Amino acid sequence: MTTLYADALWESPWVFSALVALEEKRVPYRTQVLDLDRGEQRDPDYVSRTLTARVPTLEHDGFYLGESKAIIEYLEEVFPGPEYPRLLPSDRRQRARARQILGWLRTDLFALRKERPSSTLFFSPATEPMSDRARADAGKLVRVASELVRSATATIFDEWSIADAELAFALQRLVVNSEPVPEPLGGYVAAQWSRPCIRAFVTQPRPTKH
Ligand SMILES: N[C@@H](CCC(=O)N[C@@H](CS)C(=O)NCC(=O)O)C(=O)O
Numbered sequence: 080m081t082t083l084y085a086d087a088l089w090e091s092p093w094v095f096s097a098l099v100a101l102e103e104k105r106v107p108y109r110t111q112v113l114d115l116d117r118g119e120q121r122d123p124d125y126v127s128r129t130l131t132a133r134v135p136t137l138e139h140d141g142f143y144l145g146e147s148k149a150i151i152e153y154l155e156e157v158f159p160g161p162e163y164p165r166l167l168p169s170d171r172r173q174r175a176r177a178r179q180i181l182g183w184l185r186t187d188l189f190a191l192r193k194e195r196p197s198s199t200l201f202f203s204p205a206t207e208p209m210s211d212r213a214r215a216d217a218g219k220l221v222r223v224a225s226e227l228v229r230s231a232t233a234t235i236f237d238e239w240s241i242a243d244a245e246l247a248f249a250l251q252r253l254v255v256n257s258e259p260v261p262e263p264l265g266g267y268v269a270a271q272w273s274r275p276c277i278r279a280f281v282t283q284p285r286p287t288k289h
Contacts, residue, residue: 081108084129084136086115089283090197092248093147093185097135099244100151100166102276104158148181151241166241177242180227180235184245191216195252201281202288204256217258220249224264231266239274247271 085094113119126132128143137150168174190212227235250268
């Protein structure tokens with residue numbers, strides 16, 4: 080049996096990535112939510128099983144694995160293409176580039192991520208204007224995305240990959256907060272957002288946020 084441990088608000092970009100990966104692979108799984116505000120991730124049993132005590136965590140046949148990128152790589156190995164839909168490109172250089180994008184989205188754009196948090200995608204938009212640093216991050220994101228995305232219906236590589244989902248999530252930080260996003264990026268985000276594996280995350284029932 081496979082279980083994905085997720086935040087109860089369903090707003091974590093890293094839970095997003097893990098759930099999209101499971102959906103894309105079309106493997107049966109269940110979800111278990113943890114209320115992070117109440118510290119449920121610090122339950123001693125969860126801590127000892129998961130090592131790093133965060134979400135997402137994947138449990139697969141008794142093996143607990145944290146860190147979304149590790150989860151993606153694990154799912155890709157356990158449920159490999161072409162038997163299962165791929166999460167990463169089959170071409171070596173494209174696969175390396177996809178890993179570059181995943182790594183970059185986890186380690187850069189901090190001001191944008193702080194001022195346009197993922198909660199704004201699913202609850203309410205930001206009310207404060209962006210700082211110069213967040214604006215610089217937004218400019219970098221748009222520049223990189225414009226290099227990668229050639230048309231609204233295109234994918235970054237020859238086939239869809241998890242990098243498309245994560246890039247669309249990052250761009251949504253601008254779209255939902257009415258920041259200008261040039262075409263074809265706006266159309267690309269909309270097209271990605273209608274993909275069934277992504278809809279599965281977007282349509283998760285969420286509690287009301289206070
Ligand atoms: N690098 C990790 C980030 C995971 C992460 O930041 N998880 C947050 C929720 S978004 C969390 O579990 N926070 C609770 C805590 O650290 O106690 C990944 O990619 O999975």
